[in-house]
Amino acid sequence: MKFRNYLIAVISAFFLAMPVSGFAQAILTVSTHSTSQSYSLDDILSMPQTTVTTNNHYVEGSTLFQGPSLRYVLEQTGIKEDAMLRMTALNDFSVDVPASDAFKYDVILAVHQNGEKMSVRDKGPIWVIYPMDDHPELSDSLYSDRLIWQLSSISVK
Amino acid sequence: MISFGKLIRGVLLTLFLAAAIFGMSTVHELNGKVRSIQPSGQSDPLWVASQLQFELLRLQNDLGEFALGYKTSESIGLRFDIAWSRINIIKTGKLPRTLKTLGVSDEVVTNLKETFVEIEPAIAGLSAVSLSDEERVRLVENILAQLDGYDQKIRAFLLNVAHAKTDSTVEASASLLSLSNALRFLGVTIFSLILTFTILLLLDLRRARNAETAMRQLAKEASSAAQMKINFMTVVSHELRTPLTSILGGLSLLKRRLAGDAEDEMALKLIDVASRNGDRLLALINDVLDAQALEEGKVTINPERADLNEIVASAVESCQPYAERFGVNYAIDSQDTGLIALTDESRVVQVLVNLISNATKFSSAGQTVEIRLKKRGQKARIEVVDHGMGIPHEQQKAIFSSFYQVNPGTVSAIKGSGLGLNISQRLIELLGGTIGFHSVEGEGTTFWIEIDLLPDGDD
Known part of the structure; x- marks a missing residue:
């Protein structure tokens, strides 16, 4: 009996430790009707980084965000400008966003806020950021609703 | 009359300017009001508060399932972080200001955050490897006990936000209504001003047209006066020329007859005077007839x-x-x-x-x-x-x-x-x-x- 408990503990410890120590954990999935691509945080950090300094309803004053541009990420999977994207967050909340936004503006998948990684508690690990300070038309509440935090997947509708 | 018209015009112009200024300020105010209505969608306090309630319920639910062995401790950790992020959203950025404007206290959220800080070690403890079923149930019961009552409190918070929002919406719609009334009034004013202006303009136009007709009439009369003079003289001249020709012919015959008889010089002189004046008269008559012919374009x-x-x-x-x-x-x-x-x-x-x-x-x-x-x-x-x-x-x-x-x-x-x-x-x-x-x-x-x-x- 005692041995069995010990065995269970060892096995579960192995499985629990696996995502941390072994394979890098996928935090973002981008899928089209035919393909699907997963990215770990390291994958995302190794992409060309874009910085955006902007204000929005959820931060105090002008804030520096950094991450790959959404355009770049979409291009990796061959998603075109006319697509409609469904962006889903960790809590299963989802919003539909036209892909043209990414081609018209420097929309980024921010992974750094003021130089630091974002935890889930602070809308991380990925927060979709629109450069609202650079384009006055983006301050419309329509775009505020597209600032999805805790982004976990992008799929073509 | 003219100064009265000027006065009316001045008053109308002033009214027009006043209406324009009033209209601009109203539109400006309307713009501000519409902007203040904007918070909606994800930044709507009602939505944010309901999301907090939803995530808290999900956390409590998942904790229960974890106690029964259905969920992993990672998923509990994720739920906990997501619920925490909801607290942070209410506490940073524009939302605290919005809640303050609405006059709703977010004390319950502050308290919840304190409770979260307190239960954080216990949540982390759930992933310990050596937990027995009983220990797991006891830990979960402790956590749930600390979260107990928050669902009710957050519901109350939600209701407060909803009421405050309704109040502010009613207020906003009332002020919008008053603005729209002002705009309607403005529209009527501007319309009537334009109407008055148009009437004045038409009256002016009519007066100008009458004056023009009168002037034209005068000019016509003036030019026809000279014409009438010529016409009259033409008629008279025609009537005069025939007898005058006879008189002049008679005079010249008479002169020739008297010329042989040099005795009566006095008579010869008189005949000379008569025929000279007759010639002058004939010249005058010819002038008049020439002028008439030229006037009528009959001269070739x-x-x-x-x-x-x-x-x-x-x-x-x-x-x-x-x-x-x-x-x-x-x-x-x-x-x-x-x-x-x-x-x-x-x-x-x-x-x-x-x-x-x-x-x-x-x-x-x-x-x-x-x-x-x-x-x-x-x-x-x-x-x-x-x-x-x-x-x-x-x-x-x-x-x-x-x-x-x-x-x-x-x-x-x-x-x-x-x-x-x-x-x-x-x-x-x-x-x-x-x-x-x-x-x-x-x-x-x-x-x-x-x-x-x-x-x-x-x-």
Whole structure:
């Protein structure tokens, strides 16, 4: 009996430790009707980084965000400008966003806020950021609703 | 009346300006109001609060399932972080300000955050490897006990936000309504102002049109006065000419008969006076008939090759009786020969006779009237120069108009019809030439005409 408990503990410890120590954990999935691509945080950090300094309803004053541009990420999977994207967050909340936004503006998948990684508690690990300070038309509440935090997947509708 | 209209216009303009300023300020206010309504969607406090409630319930639910062994401790950790992120969203950025504006206390959220800090170690403890089923259930029960009551409190918070939002919406819609009323009032005002302006404009237009009609009528009457004078004289002249011709014919026959009988010089002189005045009367009548014919465009001209030297000589000869009567001499000055023009000889003679007889009338006895003929480029210029009293400056403008007469003063006995110069001008224009004059009062007057010459090669 005692041995069995010990065995269970060892096995579960192995499985629990696996995502941390072994394979890098996928935090973002981008899928089209035919393909699907997963990215770990390291994958995302190794992409060309874009910085955006902007204000929005959820931060105090002008804030520096950094991450790959959404355009770049979409291009990796061959998603075109006319697509409609469904962006889903960790809590299963989802919003539909036209892909043209990414081609018209420097929309980024921010992974750094003021130089630091974002935890889930602070809308991380990925927060979709629109450069609202650079384009006055983006301050419309329509775009505020597209600032999805805790982004976990992008799929073509 | 005019100052009253100006006053009304000023008042209307002021009203217009006031309406425009009021309209602009209203639109500005409306703009601000509409902007303040904007928070919606994800930044709507109601939505954010309900999301907190939802995530808290999900956390509690997952904890229960974890106790039963259905969920992993990682998923509990993720739920906990997500619920925490909801607290952070209410506590940062624009939302705290929005809640403050709505007058809703977020104390419950602050308390929840403190509780979260307290249960954080316990949540982390759930992933410990050596937990027995009983220990797991006990840990979960502890956590749930600490979270107990928050669902009710957050529901109350949600209700408060909903009420506050409804109140502010009602307030906003009331103020929007008042603004829209103001706009409606403004619209009516502007419409009525425009209407008034239009009416004023139409009245002005009507007045201007009436004035124009009156002016036109006056102008018509003025121009028809001269016409009527000519018409009247034409009728009278026609009636006069026939008997006058008989009288003149009779006089000339009588004179010829008396000429053989030199005894009665007195009778001969009387007949002379009668026939001279008869001639003058006939000339007047002819003038009137000429003027009428010119007016109606009935005068025709017959251009033929004519030597201007001959024309001048013939005109001067015709005027010789005048020269004798007034004791005036004529001097012809013509250096150029062979001045040939394509023109109507009799008309040019008529004009020259008129100019020369005028010059004669305005000269004193013993003076000389000069008639000069010279070539000027492709034109011939004929000047009739007198050394009489001249034409007063203020009368020079009107000299060519019908029935105009310069008072000859000392020689008032010789009066014309006042049509001579007018007829001359029209005839010269018909012939394609020009007529003009210059005059210095007290020194004399020069009338001149210019007529196109035929090119030399045509000889």
